[in-house]
Amino acid sequence: MIVFKSKKCTPWDEIISFYNTLVFIYKSLVLVCILVLFSSCATRHTVSSDYYAHLRETPQVTGGRTVVLFLIDGLSVPTLKEGFDHGVLPEIRNYFLENASQFQLGRAVFPSLTFPNITSILTQTPVDQHPILGNQVMAPDGTPLNYEKPWNQNRLYDAILPQTIFTALSKDHQNSVSLSYYFNSGATVHVPIDVKSSVAYLGHEYDYVDHKLIDSLESLLSRTSPSHWPELIFVHLIGVDSLAHTYGPHSPNVLKYFSELDGRMKKVFKKLREAENQGHQVISFLTADHGFTEVKGFYDLERVIQKTDPEITVLNQHRLASLYFPLSWNGERRAALAGSLAHHPAVEMVMQRRGNEISIQAHGSAAVIRYREAQCAKTPYELSVQTVQGESEFACPEVLDRTRPFAFRFPHFYSLVSSYFYSSGRPDAVILAADHISFSKEFLGDHGGLTPEEIYVPVLMRNAEVKSLAETVPTYELLKFMRVSPGSGSMKLASLAQNQPV
Numbered sequence: 001m002i003v004f005k006s007k008k009c010t011p012w013d014e015i016i017s018f019y020n021t022l023v024f025i026y027k028s029l030v031l032v033c034i035l036v037l038f039s040s041c042a043t044r045h046t047v048s049s050d051y052y053a054h055l056r057e058t059p060q061v062t063g064g065r066t067v068v069l070f071l072i073d074g075l076s077v078p079t080l081k082e083g084f085d086h087g088v089l090p091e092i093r094n095y096f097l098e099n100a101s102q103f104q105l106g107r108a109v110f111p112s113l114t115f116p117n118i119t120s121i122l123t124q125t126p127v128d129q130h131p132i133l134g135n136q137v138m139a140p141d142g143t144p145l146n147y148e149k150p151w152n153q154n155r156l157y158d159a160i161l162p163q164t165i166f167t168a169l170s171k172d173h174q175n176s177v178s179l180s181y182y183f184n185s186g187a188t189v190h191v192p193i194d195v196k197s198s199v200a201y202l203g204h205e206y207d208y209v210d211h212k213l214i215d216s217l218e219s220l221l222s223r224t225s226p227s228h229w230p231e232l233i234f235v236h237l238i239g240v241d242s243l244a245h246t247y248g249p250h251s252p253n254v255l256k257y258f259s260e261l262d263g264r265m266k267k268v269f270k271k272l273r274e275a276e277n278q279g280h281q282v283i284s285f286l287t288a289d290h291g292f293t294e295v296k297g298f299y300d301l302e303r304v305i306q307k308t309d310p311e312i313t314v315l316n317q318h319r320l321a322s323l324y325f326p327l328s329w330n331g332e333r334r335a336a337l338a339g340s341l342a343h344h345p346a347v348e349m350v351m352q353r354r355g356n357e358i359s360i361q362a363h364g365s366a367a368v369i370r371y372r373e374a375q376c377a378k379t380p381y382e383l384s385v386q387t388v389q390g391e392s393e394f395a396c397p398e399v400l401d402r403t404r405p406f407a408f409r410f411p412h413f414y415s416l417v418s419s420y421f422y423s424s425g426r427p428d429a430v431i432l433a434a435d436h437i438s439f440s441k442e443f444l445g446d447h448g449g450l451t452p453e454e455i456y457v458p459v460l461m462r463n464a465e466v467k468s469l470a471e472t473v474p475t476y477e478l479l480k481f482m483r484v485s486p487g488s489g490s491m492k493l494a495s496l497a498q499n500q501p502v
Contacts (some may be wrong), residue, residue: 030061042194044206044215044277048223051189065281066229074241076249080458088259095269096452096460106459107473108290110416111320111448115147117289118183120476125165136315139244146463161185168232179213180236206239218267226275248444249292286460287475293453299442316442322427346437352429353421410450
């Protein structure tokens with residue numbers, strides 16, 4: 001493994017590291033104690049019992065349709081293909097590909113991290129239209145906020161509550177169930193926090209967490225008549241992501257675990273088929289929030305930035321880092337730092353926005369992207385691109401992606417980057433790691449960047465279709481059709497790109 005280092009650790013660094021470890025252990029123990037005191041001993045039947053109690057207290061007319069979204073955190077396209085090729089995913093293949101030979105290709109938002117992507121899926125919006133720009137963000141009070149820490153779960157809940165599909169369904173007097181410990185803002189019923197699952201989560205025993213969620217789903221489907229099933233069921237399984245980080249995305253451990261999940265979902269798929277046979281419309285999706293890339297080298301970016309100026313705040317998100325400069329830093333000083341970092345072999349590019357421009361500095365190339373207000377199909381702006389060859393005409397981001405495919409080697413570059421930097425909560429600069437490099441030395445697999453391995457995800461559908469298998473579907477568009485009243489037959493998603501009724 002190639003390792004990039006700036007200098008050796010000092011005793012002071014070890015003291016800081018030891019202190020941070022103690023703080024994490026303390027917070028974890030506090031969290032467990034709170035859960036022991038205030039949480040119930042949830043069983044596989046808790047969700048179904050809570051849902052039945054809700055139906056009894058708040059009788060509602062169901063629409064005769066249920067959408068089930070299985071989100072396999074970190075499921076990469078190669079992992080799913082390998083599972084199909086080796087015949088170790090028979091239940092998923094039989095359920096989703098009965099009448100199709102291949103799955104659809106979807107794409108994540110940038111950054112290709114869990115929290116911005118699942119938020120985009122559940123709010124049906126690109127990343128610039130919701131507040132979760134990363135797994136770590138800068139809070140309104142100017143302090144770093146890490147949503148991956150369990151004690152920040154309530155802050156995530158409150159931040160996205162007004163925008164989630166769960167909240168929208170509730171306003172329309174529709175029911176929803178979230179089988180996710182993190183993403184349940186506004187759901188009618190969600191899986192409760194329980195001591196065993198919380199301890200398993202903190203101990204990285206994700207198989208217990210995933211199995212509990214699948215069993216809860218099977219109980220909900222078995223103990224409730226299809227005519228009373230909720231309009232939306234969201235299932236978030238996390239073990240594949242954890243193993244891909246720990247052992248690498250192509251490790252046999254990942255496929256073995258995914259195969260075990262496949263077997264556990266057999267009863268769930270059986271219940272969904274039975275409901276279809278009884279005339280209940282069931283629309284099912286299986287997708288991921290991001291892909292993965294192998295990590296072969298580490299660059300200690302945080303140490304380099306601290307050496308430059310300790311007042312710069314760095315949010316290290318492994319394959320990318322968000323920078324926040326001191327107010328005293330002018331544009332010239334920022335550009336100088338970006339230029340010096342961009343020439344390092346461990347850095348892919350440095351991007352920063354000032355005014356209506358995004359400046360990009362990469363190995364041997366540079367560009368400036370300019371915004372201009374316009375009414376494009378998917379954005380309220382259009383872009384021009386200035387390079388050493390000159391400046392292009394203004395065009396919508398999706399048009400630029402078609403005419404300049406794989407700009408800077410990345411698919412959908414202009415749409416992804418312009419959306420991120422259009423957000424009012426964007427950082428001052430973003431640094432992308434080079435291929436197979438991470439700014440964190442924890443993992444053998446990682447994500448967050450713009451490579452095809454990280455951006456593209458599989459999308460499986462049952463009783464839904466897209467117009468062409470040549471299209472890649474933004475995953476945040478998958479649930480947009482739920483704004484339309486239930487109907488009979490398959491849902492056609494082709495028109496969703498234009499936000500037209502199905």
